[in-house]
Amino acid sequence: MTTDLLSPHSPAATSTGELAELDPYLNQVLARITVADATNIGYPRAIDIDYAALAPFLRFMLNNPGEPHGPDPIYPLHTMDVERRVLTWFANLFGAERGWTGYLASGSTEGTLHSLRLARAKLIDPLVFYSRAAHYSVLKAARILGLPAIAVDAAPHGEMDYADLRVKAARTSSRAAIVVATIGTTMTEAIDSVPAIHGSLDDAGVARRWIHADAALGGAPAALTGRTDFHLTRGGADSIVTSGHKWWGTPITTAPTLTVHQPTGDSRPISYIGNADTTIAGSRSGLAAVVLAHALTRHSLAGQRRRVEQARAVAGYACRRLTAIGWPYWRNPDAVTVMLRPLPEPLTKKWPLPVDGGWSHVICMPGITTDHIDHLVTDLQGGS
Numbered sequence: 001m002t003t004d005l006l007s008p009h010s011p012a013a014t015s016t017g018e019l020a021e022l023d024p025y026l027n028q029v030l031a032r033i034t035v036a037d038a039t040n041i042g043y044p045r046a047i048d049i050d051y052a053a054l055a056p057f058l059r060f061m062l063n064n065p066g067e068p069h070g071p072d073p074i075y076p077l078h079t080m081d082v083e084r085r086v087l088t089w090f091a092n093l094f095g096a097e098r099g100w101t102g103y104l105a106s107g108s109t110e111g112t113l114h115s116l117r118l119a120r121a122k123l124i125d126p127l128v129f130y131s132r133a134a135h136y137s138v139l140k141a142a143r144i145l146g147l148p149a150i151a152v153d154a155a156p157h158g159e160m161d162y163a164d165l166r167v168k169a170a171r172t173s174s175r176a177a178i179v180v181a182t183i184g185t186t187m188t189e190a191i192d193s194v195p196a197i198h199g200s201l202d203d204a205g206v207a208r209r210w211i212h213a214d215a216a217l218g219g220a221p222a223a224l225t226g227r228t229d230f231h232l233t234r235g236g237a238d239s240i241v242t243s244g245h246k247w248w249g250t251p252i253t254t255a256p257t258l259t260v261h262q263p264t265g266d267s268r269p270i271s272y273i274g275n276a277d278t279t280i281a282g283s284r285s286g287l288a289a290v291v292l293a294h295a296l297t298r299h300s301l302a303g304q305r306r307r308v309e310q311a312r313a314v315a316g317y318a319c320r321r322l323t324a325i326g327w328p329y330w331r332n333p334d335a336v337t338v339m340l341r342p343l344p345e346p347l348t349k350k351w352p353l354p355v356d357g358g359w360s361h362v363i364c365m366p367g368i369t370t371d372h373i374d375h376l377v378t379d380l381q382g383g384s
């Protein structure tokens with residue numbers, strides 16, 4: 001094994017010793033990713049937004065350490081102003097009128113960890129209830145925080161079993177409960193009902209509670225097309241996270257994470273950064289705020305809604321094509337995810353789709369077209 005990162009066949013260096021072109025090895029990686037991109041319809045990321053205009057920002061090490069709601073960090077190459085605008089857009093999308101706080105986490109895993117940490121500080125000695133269809137990050141966050149976690153059953157289509165939540169919550173009703181509602185489960189895109197969760201906790205006699213909406217996948221499309229029951233409003237959720245790299249396909253992972261509660265617990269002012277340490281990460285990507293702002297400003301709200309409708313239409317088209325060839329499938333209402341029986345083994349390299357419990361799926365994110373579906377269906381018919 002060589003310890004040199006650069007290939008021995010690297011192109012000539014400039015007078016300053018810099019390579020004039022991209023290193024051949026990185027070029028190979030770029031070629032591999034480009035090929036993979038053409039048939040990635042199993043893992044969610046939009047591909048309809050061009051981020052190339054942001055190249056000038058790559059000259060700078062953009063860093064947003066600490067609390068985005070000021071004071072701004074001493075480090076001058078921050079984009080906290082952009083971050084605040086982006087967060088305000090999401091606060092509006094999720095119905096948080098005022099008094100909200102939050103930041104751009106590195107992904108929904110960090111956003112859930114942060115939210116559960118805030119919930120733990122507020123509730124004192126709570127239990128976490130999570131659906132068996134929840135993302136694996138939820139149990140991980142509970143374990144990191146030392147919180148006992150109780151699994152709640154899920155229906156076959158992926159939605160939480162609210163009766164099971166009621167029974168399990170009633171066993172510990174004197175303790176506070178953190179319930180994680182998934183707004184678009186990873187595999188089937190089922191949406192848990194936050195009002196039904198509140199109803200189960202009411203019936204179980206649980207008074208002290210925090211509902212965290214893990215809206216990594218489905219929060220944006222649901223909210224953009226009028227679903228409000230998981231919003232940061234009374235009777236809704238207490239905190240929410242959604243992944244910008246999914247619905248907008250940002251080239252850097254980023255997850256707006258919001259709560260309507262003021263952070264409690266350890267959030268000390270730090271003189272070195274000139275700011276308060278309220279976030280899980282220390283250094284945070286300032287470029288993430290820029291790429292997400294770019295995505296949000298590419299379309300008006302009507303345009304953002306149109307992206308949802310187009311993606312759902314492609315999912316509907318996929319269902320019709322699968323019906324036509326007799327390939328078993330199903331789809332949750334309004335989902336861009338279409339569940340289908342796993343592909344024959346020879347096709348799985350070209351079409352790397354996840355498989356769980358005997359089902360696979362395609363996700364028709366914005367930018368995935370009927371051509372992608374036709375291509376897959378042709379391969380399925382050929383069986384190769």
Ligand SMILES: Cc1ncc(COP(=O)(O)O)c(C=O)c1O
Pocket residue numbers: 106107108109110134135137182184185186214215216217243253255
């Ligand atoms: C429902 C759900 N929650 C959380 C995550 C984790 O998100 P991230 O990869 O941004 O940490 C995912 C990712 O697939 C997800 O689908």
